[in-house]
Amino acid sequence: MPDSEPIFLLLPSILSLILFFILIKRKQRRYGNIYKSNLFGEKTIVSADAGLNKFILQNEGRLFECSYPRSIGGILGKWSMLVLVGDMHRDMRIISLNFLSNARLRTHLLREVEKHTLLVLNTWKEKCIFSAQDEAKKFTFNLMAKNIMSMDPGHPETEQLKKEYVTFMKGVVSAPLNLPGTAYRKALQSRSTILKFIEKKMEVRIRKMKEGKENLEEDDLLEWVLKHSNLSTEQILDLILSLLFAGHETSSVAITLAIYFLPGCPLAIQQLR
Incomplete structure (x- = not known):
């Protein structure tokens, strides 16, 4: 760059x-x-x-x-952490934080961060120009998909989910016009597709757990929630979608801004090196 x-x-x-x-x-x-x-x-x-x-x-x-416009709640779901308040929000937050315990951060997540960082860096060509924002979004989506549902980057189902997610995101902050062709209608349709995809993953995991055929490599949020919570199917679906949304959007923006501001702070670059 x-x-x-x-x-x-x-x-x-x-x-x-x-x-x-x-x-x-x-x-x-x-x-x-x-x-x-x-x-x-x-x-x-x-x-x-x-x-x-x-x-x-x-x-x-x-x-x-804290509250969000009804249009955002309608797309994210009534059980989304971004929409919930009070005790239910606290419970959902505790579930997420327990999954991201200090031990897991040290032994698993940091290795995944490095792995996905190298995957993105290896796609860059010398002296090429690229969009820092697009690369940050690619990195954070792949990282979230892997840790939430053990989905590998570049796999057809991961790319299809990413495509639906992009459409979903375009409608989150759009005018709430549920009419054919609008960003809001397309987002609702993509939300439905994403939730069906997650639910299918859930059904496979539940069947494996009942049959005693669990995959030890699927050490992700979906597996953790199914084993350690009493959430309903609808609550789990909204939780996973909201975490995918929140983690991806906030992290990708933070990374993009860091790339933008780092050239103006040589000391920070030196410390990172």
């Missing part, structure tokens, strides 16, 4: 981010730091006031309750 060209790798994301902040600034000049708007088809209070935002975050769960 040429040192002089990192900005072009992130241009689409940067432009969309700039346009978003331009819109916010225009609204601020017209209405002030706190104003009413309509986002995702719902009435919304938008705050660009640092003091108010800090107060809200510090009082989440007491004076304020």
